[in-house]
Amino acid sequence: MNNNIDWKKYLIVFLITAGLFLTASYLSNYFTNKKIGELKSIQDKIAVDILSSETQFSLLQELSCKDVNRSALSSELSSLADKITYSETNIGVSSDIIGLKKYYSLLEIKDYLLMQKISERCGIKSVFVLYFYANKDSCADCVKQGYALDALRAKYPEFRVYSFDYNLDLSAVKALISIYKIPDTLPALVINKEVHPGFTSMEDIEKMLPALEKTVKDSSKDTKNVVN
Amino acid sequence: MHLKNYPEVTIIVPCWNEESTVKKTIQSLFHLSYPKDKLKIFLVNDGSTDNTMSVLSSFASHENVKVFNKENGGKYTAINLGLESTETEFVGCLDADSFVHPESLKRIMSYFEIDQSAMAVAPSIIVNTPMSIIQRAQKAEYDMAVYVKKMLGFLGAIHVTPGPFTIFRKKVFDDLGPYRHAHNTEDMEIAFRMQKNHYKIEQCNDAYVYTNAPKTVGKLFRQRLRWIYGFLNNTIDYRELILKRKYGNFSLFTVPSGIISVLAALYLFSRLAYNLGHFIYSKLNQIRVVGIQNISASSHFSFFYIDTKTLLFVTIFLYASVIFSMVLGRKMAHGKTAFSLNMAYFFVIFSVIAPFWIIKAIFNTLTSKSPAWR
Numbered sequence: 001m002n003n004n005i006d007w008k009k010y011l012i013v014f015l016i017t018a019g020l021f022l023t024a025s026y027l028s029n030y031f032t033n034k035k036i037g038e039l040k041s042i043q044d045k046i047a048v049d050i051l052s053s054e055t056q057f058s059l060l061q062e063l064s065c066k067d068v069n070r071s072a073l074s075s076e077l078s079s080l081a082d083k084i085t086y087s088e089t090n091i092g093v094s095s096d097i098i099g100l101k102k103y104y105s106l107l108e109i110k111d112y113l114l115m116q117k118i119s120e121r122c123g124i125k126s127v128f129v130l131y132f133y134a135n136k137d138s139c140a141d142c143v144k145q146g147y148a149l150d151a152l153r154a155k156y157p158e159f160r161v162y163s164f165d166y167n168l169d170l171s172a173v174k175a176l177i178s179i180y181k182i183p184d185t186l187p188a189l190v191i192n193k194e195v196h197p198g199f200t201s202m203e204d205i206e207k208m209l210p211a212l213e214k215t216v217k218d219s220s221k222d223t224k225n226v227v228n
Numbered sequence: 229m230h231l232k233n234y235p236e237v238t239i240i241v242p243c244w245n246e247e248s249t250v251k252k253t254i255q256s257l258f259h260l261s262y263p264k265d266k267l268k269i270f271l272v273n274d275g276s277t278d279n280t281m282s283v284l285s286s287f288a289s290h291e292n293v294k295v296f297n298k299e300n301g302g303k304y305t306a307i308n309l310g311l312e313s314t315e316t317e318f319v320g321c322l323d324a325d326s327f328v329h330p331e332s333l334k335r336i337m338s339y340f341e342i343d344q345s346a347m348a349v350a351p352s353i354i355v356n357t358p359m360s361i362i363q364r365a366q367k368a369e370y371d372m373a374v375y376v377k378k379m380l381g382f383l384g385a386i387h388v389t390p391g392p393f394t395i396f397r398k399k400v401f402d403d404l405g406p407y408r409h410a411h412n413t414e415d416m417e418i419a420f421r422m423q424k425n426h427y428k429i430e431q432c433n434d435a436y437v438y439t440n441a442p443k444t445v446g447k448l449f450r451q452r453l454r455w456i457y458g459f460l461n462n463t464i465d466y467r468e469l470i471l472k473r474k475y476g477n478f479s480l481f482t483v484p485s486g487i488i489s490v491l492a493a494l495y496l497f498s499r500l501a502y503n504l505g506h507f508i509y510s511k512l513n514q515i516r517v518v519g520i521q522n523i524s525a526s527s528h529f530s531f532f533y534i535d536t537k538t539l540l541f542v543t544i545f546l547y548a549s550v551i552f553s554m555v556l557g558r559k560m561a562h563g564k565t566a567f568s569l570n571m572a573y574f575f576v577i578f579s580v581i582a583p584f585w586i587i588k589a590i591f592n593t594l595t596s597k598s599p600a601w602r
Contacts, residue, residue, distance in 0.1 A: 024541035031536035151518035
């Protein structure tokens with residue numbers, strides 16, 4: 001029987017296999033870069049939104065309450081937080097992603113300040129919360145809190161959650177933490193300027209924000225008007 | 229095709245409760261395009277409890293047929309009984325649920341004519357008229373095996389000489405001894421033994437043998453459990469053959485890739501099971517927190533959330549190579565190159581069930597529990 005090993009064949013097979021793995025790795029990098037590119041383009045949009053938010057902030061004095069746009073954050077940005085969280089878990093923590101997260105947090109603070117101003121000036125009941133979380137390894141209840149807030153967002157489209165990574169190294173977030181004296185027993189919510197440490201259920205949040213129910217009624221009234 | 233010489237060949241048909249199929253099996257042997265005086269047919273009844281013996285007896289009047297009756301002892305004992313009475317230079321076996329193409333024997337014998345060092349020649353096995361989805365999935369798999377076996381044949385690295393119609397030089401059994409129990413996979417063990425002793429095994433890709441594949445999931449599961457258990461245990465029995473240069477490609481390629489395949493299937497299955505478990509756990513947790521009425525349908529599809537890690541592309545390459553093998557095998561077996569729905573059945577059914585027989589085979593190996601024949 002011919003048992004002479006043809007090492008050339010093995011070398012070719014090895015090269016083909018290595019080639020396949022390298023191609024797979026290259027494709028993986030290519031798509032990861034594409035995703036980071038997508039995040040960066042959202043980042044550019046954030047820059048514009050920050051500017052717009054600030055301008056609106058300044059103009060507020062001259063606007064009537066009727067003209068105030070209650071949704072300063074662009075609709076596209078609602079999914080940005082999800083994408084950043086996904087990227088952190090699946091792509092890995094890179095400086096690009098951390099930078100983006102910081103930028104996003106800044107915009108949230110800006111938007112939050114604007115919303116507060118609108119609420120005070122126009123007497124609109126607030127339908128937003130500040131949410132402080134940490135990654136799921138150090139905060140098991142944050143996963144549960146995330147579910148509750150997501151469900152509320154789905155139920156009440158006007159409901160707004162400003163979420164902040166408690167451990168993010170950003171002075172603006174640290175300032176927010178010290179202003180509201182957020183404890184490190186996460187998750188923590190700030191509702192109507194009151195801090196609620198630990199997990200807060202959907203029902204409790206609804207009770208604390210009675211204006212939420214009204215947003216649903218208002219939007220259904222609008223729909224009826226459109227139909228009629 | 230014509231051969232210079234038509235050497236005498238004995239075909240042994242071991243039967244155990246095969247009354248419904250054995251008649252067709254024997255008739256296919258009668259229809260072989262090979263001189264009748266050169267072909268001996270041994271029908272061995274291995275203690276059947278049905279009507280098999282009377283079916284076999286009805287062929288006893290044929291000049292070249294010899295019928296044997298023995299107590300049940302397992303397939304390998306039935307073939308060995310036939311081997312003891314074999315006086316021809318070549319001998320083969322045909323399972324009683326398989327049928328041969330009329331030209332198969334001549335095509336196989338041409339390999340022996342050309343190559344004096346060929347000690348066994350294996351055929352291409354094709355699923356006979358698949359009816360159920362399970363059988364159609366196996367058809368795609370068997371077609372792929374036609375290509376894979378031919379490649380292994382080129383490398384001299386075949387690890388199984390299938391029960392249906394592999395033809396041996398009688399010298400193989402004279403030199404190496406008869407079939408053994410070999411964890412109910414005697415056709416694999418004899419191939420391992422031949423490889424150990426440097427006996428050349430060839431593959432004749434156009435010698436077609438049609439076999440009845442298991443119809444149901446349960447029967448398929450038992451068959452594959454036996455095969456994988458047999459592979460693992462024969463590999464353990466012949467562990468000295470692994471990664472030894474002197475045993476050629478069989479040792480450096482076939483056996484290691486078999487072991488890697490088993491481990492890879494286990495790994496991929498564990499991964500899938502973990503991800504599925506994690507998904508169900510998260511959903512249950514979510515329902516507990518927000519109530520079933522507040523579970524919203526998954527958000528709109530976005531390319532962003534597709535996992536584009538290296539493993540995804542390696543898996544795509546792997547699947548592409550399997551499809552490539554299936555298409556080539558189908559071309560070799562049927563002359564058709566188009567894709568077939570059977571391939572889709574194969575991927576779906578085997579991806580779901582195969583890990584279970586692999587896990588069971590490993591479990592049985594660890595607990596030394598030998599699976600039943602069927």
